Amino acid sequence: MSQQQTIVNIQHVSYRYEKENVLEDINLSINKGAFLGIVGPNGSGKSTLLKLILGLIKPQTGEIQLFGEDITRFREWQKLGYVSQKANSFNTGFPATIFEVVASGLTKKIGMFRRLSKGDRQKVVNAIKIVGMEAFLHQNIGELSGGQQQRVFIARALVSEPELLILDEPTVGVDAKNVASFYELLYQLNKQQGITMLLVTHDIGAISDKVTHVACLNKNLHFHGETLEFEQLKLGEMNEFYGHDIHVLSHDHVHTGGTNR
Numbered sequence: 001m002s003q004q005q006t007i008v009n010i011q012h013v014s015y016r017y018e019k020e021n022v023l024e025d026i027n028l029s030i031n032k033g034a035f036l037g038i039v040g041p042n043g044s045g046k047s048t049l050l051k052l053i054l055g056l057i058k059p060q061t062g063e064i065q066l067f068g069e070d071i072t073r074f075r076e077w078q079k080l081g082y083v084s085q086k087a088n089s090f091n092t093g094f095p096a097t098i099f100e101v102v103a104s105g106l107t108k109k110i111g112m113f114r115r116l117s118k119g120d121r122q123k124v125v126n127a128i129k130i131v132g133m134e135a136f137l138h139q140n141i142g143e144l145s146g147g148q149q150q151r152v153f154i155a156r157a158l159v160s161e162p163e164l165l166i167l168d169e170p171t172v173g174v175d176a177k178n179v180a181s182f183y184e185l186l187y188q189l190n191k192q193q194g195i196t197m198l199l200v201t202h203d204i205g206a207i208s209d210k211v212t213h214v215a216c217l218n219k220n221l222h223f224h225g226e227t228l229e230f231e232q233l234k235l236g237e238m239n240e241f242y243g244h245d246i247h248v249l250s251h252d253h254v255h256t257g258g259t260n261r
Ligand SMILES: Nc1ncnc2c1ncn2[C@@H]1O[C@H](COP(=O)(O)OP(=O)(O)OP(=O)(O)O)[C@@H](O)[C@H]1O
Pocket: 017, 018, 022, 040, 041, 042, 043, 044, 045, 046, 047, 048, 049, 085
């Protein structure tokens, strides 16, 4: 591989919705191939940081570069895939098949899938295969379990073949057994397809054997480094950061036997 490419570069970024900053002087860079887990208490600015990276909001201070280009000039948005924190509140009563939901990642509109080219249809099927949901192609999204639906939302984000996949707490409502295989899927996407991953999670203990880097956010960036370094942080420091007791450091309670390969 050639020189490490910086996919996201955030410099001195502050952001406020109203008077007070919710993010303050954030400096963070993510290299190609990294799997970054972002942790932090509720309201610490995690979703806001993702929205800044996605260009949905603009920082009042600081600069952001995506793929080496200033975000204000960046146009290759298909290189970014996004699964929002609210993906799991998607109206699953809506009569759409798995194929249609994933195709909407290309057309942005469910129901427009009839206009897809043959090549696009193939892309949709491929994305569904990657997440292991091909047996459900024509099934209704509402008939799937929470964990299966999350896989479909990942496929929808993958269909445009992104180089960076951004996920905001994608496992809310997914049970422990399915969470493990869901994280295994993310791990495979990172390892095998080389997709750079940015994951907001409250579940860092379950995923610390999968992420390459960890960032701890609470308005400021309290820590950013390799996972090993993170694990060596004293538990006391983490409790101080969260303001309550948490269980972050053990990942041996997770089985990643890969029932869903
Ligand atoms: N649209 C908005 N308008 C005003 N304030 C907002 C808006 N969105 C978020 N905030 C505030 O900004 C702060 C950071 O919110 P954000 O959603 O980024 O937190 P988070 O770390 O993602 O939290 P959670 O873990 O609950 O998802 C919070 O204090 C929140 O109330």
